[in-house]
Amino acid sequence: MSTTLRPAGETRAGDVLARMRSDIISCALKPGTKLRFETLKELYEVSFSTLREALSRLVAEGLVVAEGQRGFLVAPVSLFDLNDLTDVRVLIERQCIRLAIDRGDDRWEADIMANFHRMDRLQSRLGASYYLSDDWAALHGAFHFSLVVACGSPNLLEIRQKLFERAHRYRRMSSQFRPQWRAKDVEHKMIMDRVIARDTATAQDLVERHIRETTENVIAHASHLFAQGGDSFGRRDPVAAE
Amino acid sequence: MSTTLRPAGETRAGDVLARMRSDIISCALKPGTKLRFETLKELYEVSFSTLREALSRLVAEGLVVAEGQRGFLVAPVSLFDLNDLTDVRVLIERQCIRLAIDRGDDRWEADIMANFHRMDRLQSRLGASYYLSDDWAALHGAFHFSLVVACGSPNLLEIRQKLFERAHRYRRMSSQFRPQWRAKDVEHKMIMDRVIARDTATAQDLVERHIRETTENVIAHASHLFAQGGDSFGRRDPVAAE
DNA sequence: AGGTTTGATTATTTCGAAAATCCGCAGTAA
DNA sequence: TTACTGCGGATTTTCGAAATAATCAAACCT
Known part of the structure; x- marks a missing residue:
């Protein structure tokens, strides 16, 4: 996945945000994919709340869409x-x-x-x-x-x-x-x-x-x-x- | 503050997001104000994580700015x-x-x-x-x-x-x-x-x-x-x- | 047989405590 | 006086468990 290895500088959520953005843009996370928290927790080695913050910001960037109370998925392409x-x-x-x-x-x-x-x-x-x-x-x-x-x-x-x-x-x-x-x-x-x-x-x-x-x-x-x-x-x- | 009283429909974070957005736009939360979590927790009656999610989205909307590890503040005007x-x-x-x-x-x-x-x-x-x-x-x-x-x-x-x-x-x-x-x-x-x-x-x-x-x-x-x-x-x- | 309700399972959302970080202040040395 | 350093308090950030909601399937009624 993302090769960004800079633990310092900013917050952990900001780091995860940058890595996820990179992974979505590079299609390592494919469009339309359901983003399950358990899976992401392993991938990025952070907890629920931190993931949630990163995902929330990606929603506002248009790279992730949030579906009511049914989780997040990578923004589909069309x-x-x-x-x-x-x-x-x-x-x-x-x-x-x-x-x-x-x-x-x-x-x-x-x-x-x-x-x-x-x-x-x-x-x-x-x-x-x-x-x-x-x-x-x-x-x-x-x-x-x-x-x-x-x-x-x-x-x-x-x-x-x-x-x-x-x-x-x-x-x-x-x-x-x-x-x-x-x-x-x-x-x-x-x-x-x-x-x-x-x-x-x-x-x-x-x-x-x-x-x-x-x-x-x-x-x-x-x-x-x-x-x-x-x-x-x-x-x-x-x-x-x- | 905001008079929106619709607890149902969406997630609680989405509700807080809408209320905060409304309060910032209407200047009930003044530009440049430091947004302390303790204060906000009382105002909107939710917990840290929920606030954090709402704030994160507002950052991406340009109504709130995040300062490194020093919290959030209402986007200043100029x-x-x-x-x-x-x-x-x-x-x-x-x-x-x-x-x-x-x-x-x-x-x-x-x-x-x-x-x-x-x-x-x-x-x-x-x-x-x-x-x-x-x-x-x-x-x-x-x-x-x-x-x-x-x-x-x-x-x-x-x-x-x-x-x-x-x-x-x-x-x-x-x-x-x-x-x-x-x-x-x-x-x-x-x-x-x-x-x-x-x-x-x-x-x-x-x-x-x-x-x-x-x-x-x-x-x-x-x-x-x-x-x-x-x-x-x-x-x-x-x-x-x- | 078709459709609906119920209940177990899974996933998401929320919470508050614990860890990490920052800010101000006092004390010391140059 | 000015600059640097270390401590105490306050605030933010992170964590994982508990609460809440959605999904799926089997049993039930029509």
Whole structure:
């Protein structure tokens, strides 16, 4: 499971939260799985209350759903959710990019290049199967984050981060079946170039295409996974007020 | 405090969650307040673990912040946060309106009119101080929700709802100092008319103005409250990655 | 035979005590 | 005086058992 071995720093519940989040995103805990307390207690070596706290927070992040008095389960995946998620991500990411280009300074530009370089180097070191690596995924996430960090909006960044993580779960679902990923590195370089050139419109369009094409790839390679669950696939009730 | 007395239906933690959320939004629990467990245990008549679960969820909703191993406190307010919140709300709400107008059907239109009517009637019944009423606030929330419910995006609606609640806290902060609110009902009617007429551009602009003017009113009447806390006011560190 | 109620089993939810951690203060040394 | 260190009290965090609710199946009634 998760290889995070940092007992210090924060609370134990916070540690379990981070590990569970990682395990859900990486699909070590599969979508739709019932989360039984006894099982989890063994897996993460903590007690009921601590688990409950971690689960509660994951519910609010949308990675776990709570069913009345019938426990928790890993948030199911569906074609509908993936498409909806993609549309919302495009909206948020375009705004982030726009603001970041408006407000970013030299230090921001340098940070982007540094992050790209690290991602790029690891990519060539890992070869064709880089997309399976959790380390690469972390650097990939850091690169995309560095592009928008200068937007200056904590709220926007927080929303973006949660959506990014949920989307990562879908990417991860499909990656184990995908023989080879397309040349994302070229796209990343183009996005970086347009962002640093402060070419807002083009940068936004490139990022939107980047997101949408990834979603299309996921659907092409992993859509058969959505049907297996039985429930929660296809169109959801659109009047799902909270 | 909260007058919600429905012990049945959901779990006790869910009940406490709802009551605390209500109390924070209505400023019965003031921004920046330290949330001591002993105090809360008396207030809500539950035990540590149950409180902890409710608090954890509120953290993820942005209404409470957790400080390492030093407990929880009601999320502080600040001019910076209010402005940021407003900008993000405008982005989200404009998109919701656009999609709802695209996708809404007759039933949706009827629902909007019904909600407006209920809000409008209560408003005239309450007279000049309607903005102090929690009941009116609930109907006001329901009206705005009905405008966008047809957007068909669960993710968008969920984000919108959380932002709306956080904004409501700011509205509430200022309402106790505001001698009289401007004629919001006229604005609401105009928004409804343009939405039902499927006049997307105008409806979006009206909603944006509605949100921004409310924020300006809050700042005009309650900005002095932001300074009292001492910390967390004015510009925040823009590189506040999570 | 089909459907419903009852009761045993399993899982979740809640509780309050015990362990771990933090904060303030006094005492000491530089 | 200022900075560092160790103790006492208060608060948070964690734990596992007890209470509560849901599930499943067998027996019962229609």
